[in-house]
Structures are given as C-alpha cells and as structure tokens.
Amino acid sequence: MPASxxxxxxxxxxxxxxxxxxRDDADADDLRALAWKAAASVVDPEIPVLSIADLGxxxxxxxxxxxxxxxxxxxxxxxxxxNLIALNVELALEEVGFVTPRIKTVLSPAWTTDWMTEKGKExxxxxxxxxxxxxxxxxxxxxxxxxxxxxxxxxxxxxxxxFGSTACKALWRCRAxxxxxxxxxxx
Amino acid sequence: MTETPLFAYTLRLADNALxxxxxxxxxxxxxxxxxxxxxxxxxxxxxxxxxRSFYTYAGEIEGKGRDEDALAYLRDAGGYRNILLVEQPxxxxxxxxxxxxxYSAFAHPYFEALxxxxxxxxxxxxxxxxxxxxxxxxxxxxxTIRLGDGTDESHRRAQSALDELWPFTGELFETDQVERAxxxxxxxxxxxxxxxxWSKMLDEVFDEATLVRPSDGYMQSGGRSGRHSEHLGxxxxxxxxxxxxxxxxxx
Numbered sequence: 001m002p003a004s005x006x007x008x009x010x011x012x013x014x015x016x017x018x019x020x021x022x023r024d025d026a027d028a029d030d031l032r033a034l035a036w037k038a039a040a041s042v043v044d045p046e047i048p049v050l051s052i053a054d055l056g057x058x059x060x061x062x063x064x065x066x067x068x069x070x071x072x073x074x075x076x077x078x079x080x081x082x083n084l085i086a087l088n089v090e091l092a093l094e095e096v097g098f099v100t101p102r103i104k105t106v107l108s109p110a111w112t113t114d115w116m117t118e119k120g121k122e123x124x125x126x127x128x129x130x131x132x133x134x135x136x137x138x139x140x141x142x143x144x145x146x147x148x149x150x151x152x153x154x155x156x157x158x159x160x161x162x163f164g165s166t167a168c169k170a171l172w173r174c175r176a177x178x179x180x181x182x183x184x185x186x187x
Numbered sequence: 188m189t190e191t192p193l194f195a196y197t198l199r200l201a202d203n204a205l206x207x208x209x210x211x212x213x214x215x216x217x218x219x220x221x222x223x224x225x226x227x228x229x230x231x232x233x234x235x236x237x238x239r240s241f242y243t244y245a246g247e248i249e250g251k252g253r254d255e256d257a258l259a260y261l262r263d264a265g266g267y268r269n270i271l272l273v274e275q276p277x278x279x280x281x282x283x284x285x286x287x288x289x290y291s292a293f294a295h296p297y298f299e300a301l302x303x304x305x306x307x308x309x310x311x312x313x314x315x316x317x318x319x320x321x322x323x324x325x326x327x328x329x330x331t332i333r334l335g336d337g338t339d340e341s342h343r344r345a346q347s348a349l350d351e352l353w354p355f356t357g358e359l360f361e362t363d364q365v366e367r368a369x370x371x372x373x374x375x376x377x378x379x380x381x382x383x384x385w386s387k388m389l390d391e392v393f394d395e396a397t398l399v400r401p402s403d404g405y406m407q408s409g410g411r412s413g414r415h416s417e418h419l420g421x422x423x424x425x426x427x428x429x430x431x432x433x434x435x436x437x438x
Contacts, residue, residue: 074236074315076232076233076236076315076319077233077236077237077239077240077312077315077316077319078232078233078234078235078236078237078239079236080232106311107240107311107312107314107315108307108310108311108314108315109314110311110314110315110318111315160222161222161223161225161226162226162322162325162326163222163225163226163228163229163230163322163326164225165225167229167232167233171222171225185322187318
C-alpha cells in the first residue's frame, strides 16, 4: 500500500484481561507451530527442492510479544542466499497473519551438514546432487573417500574441483555412467 | 586514542579478510580454467563473508552507528589495518596461490584458537570461518604442490612468488600493546602459539612441491598500524569507487 494510505497512528493493542492472557498461553503452542510450519516452507533459492528446515538453516521459532521471532543460520559466512531466505521467511510469516515478524541471524553454533535431515538428503539425491557423505567432524581437512553418484549410485567417482556452483557444493564426475554431478560438501 | 582495543583488533581481522577477498575476486573471469574461476570466486566469497561479520561486530563495539558498509567503503588507506601480505598484487597465478597458502595456513589454526575466545561474537565468527579456511588451505596447498613439482616454468614461478612474499610473513606473528591486553584477557589469540603449526604445515607442502623455504631475513611490517604499501590505494580505488563517485548511493 502507498505510504499515504498507511495509518500513521495505529491503534494501541487492547488491554487484556486475565482470562484473555490465559487463553493466549494455551494458544502460544499453536501459534508457534503455525509459525514453524510457515518458516519451514521456505526453500533454499539455490536448491529449490530443499526447505530451510531440511537444510538445518532454520534453527528456532519463538512467539515473542504476539509475533514470531525466527532464528536462522548461514551455511557459509558469505552465503549470498541468506538475505533472500530472511526476506522469504518474513513474507511467509506475514502470509499466515504474523505482523512484523523478526528474523535473527546467528553464527553460533556454526552450521554443519550433520543437521541436514535424512529426508533432505534423499531429496537432494533425487534432485541430482550427491548429499554430504558421513559426519562432518574431520572430513573438511581430509576429504571424502567415497561419494556415490546420485544418478547411478556407483561409488566409482572422482572429484573434479573442490568448489562448485555455490559455496556449499563441489564438482564431481562418475566414472561408471560418465555424468558430472554436484556434491554437497560435508562441513 | 579513542579506539578501544577490541574495536581495533576486530577491525584488523575484518580488513585482512576484506582486502584478501577483494584481491582474489579480481581473478573472477580471468582464471586459467573454469573450475579455478569458480574456486577463486568461492574463496573470495568466504573471505568477504567473514569480513562482513567482523565489520558488523566492529561497528557495534564502536557504537557510533557505523555499519559494515561504512567501515568498508568510507575509510581511506591509512585507516585500514590489514597486514601487508594480503594487499600484495595478484601477480601471476603462482603468486596468488602462494599468497593465499601463506595466509590460510595461518588463518586456519588462528581461527581454531579464536573459536575458544572469551568474546562470544568473535568465537562464533571464528568457529564458522575455521571450516571455510580448511578448504582454503587444502586447495592452495594442492596447487602449490602442482606448480612447484610441475614444469620448469611453473616451478620457477612458484619459487619466485615464495621468495618475493616471504618477507611479508613476519607480520602475521607480530603483536602490539593493543593485542597483548586482549591476549591476556583470553579474547585475542597469541599468534606465537600457532607459529609451529603454521611452519610445519608449510614445510610439508614445500617439501612435496620441491620448493625451497626462504630464510627469515628482514621482514616487512606496518599494515596493522595503517602504514601500507602503495598497492592498497589501488585496491581501495576499485573497491570504493561507487561510494566515492556517488556518495551515499544505495541499492
């Protein structure tokens, strides 16, 4: 709506009686579930089959002062998708009725591929991206020994480059079916 | 002095990351092969991401309303606190790779230690960055080996890059009063504690790369107190072009 149509003096919230407050408490869980569902529906703009919940980017949802407060964490420090993800979360929450939701970005604890759900990994594989193999722990330093091809499942694969089309992916190639593929790096 | 030690320290971390990130980003579209173009773009992105977090925190510490953009775009060369190593020109591919190896072999153990800082924000940024720097070390170590143990020409270039850049590594391990106080408080990392690891990592790489480690002679210094080489001005000319030409421009 144009600025001229916006009400410069919105009504203060109605004073609440005790009865109302108790009902609010009971509703808080429902509200939180509603907010989580809305936030969790947002997908990673670079891997649009994966929701931010599957990815482990969505960390927390709280109801504070009647509106939703959502905490997200970046996969990589320089992930350019974060601004768009934050904006899309805000829009998704407004769509289900939360007024001026707040989006917080936290760095700690640092995101790890260990937080990716099994459903998320399976979705990735079907999409043609090899999901992170094994636990992150020391993987980043010593590299992956076996990455299965998402197309033919062969483990006769080789790394082309440590870095792929986005910060979170590497380039691999399958020697069995000769297809190149993205591998979601294990960090 | 109006700056608090924590502000000055955070700014140094931010400036190192931004200037090296910008330098590496200059390769985008010019790298020798497509895969390497992507790789260098990724490395630059990590560094610029780390810089953004450090700048945002520095601005909060200072409390004068400067955000990441104000700190990155509105300071002149003398205000920058990065070490001289990161502002050195890209040169040929060997020079870029060796410069990055020298820095990341330092930054990886440094951030690992900073992740245990008593300052929660610095610890959080470092815990994130350490995972990224592990990739930087691996990637640049692999390239250094390939260049050093490659053709006569690639060997010659890698060795000459190493000889030229080595005098800038002394500054990695310098500390001053600003940092001493923070080290004693358990906030900053004492770089001397990671020197042995840095050194060992490099020796292993040089050995496999058949490169000769230069001796520690005269070391260049001054970046952390704002005395820079001429190169930084050129970096900032490009980095800050938009804000200098159209002050206050936003998008």
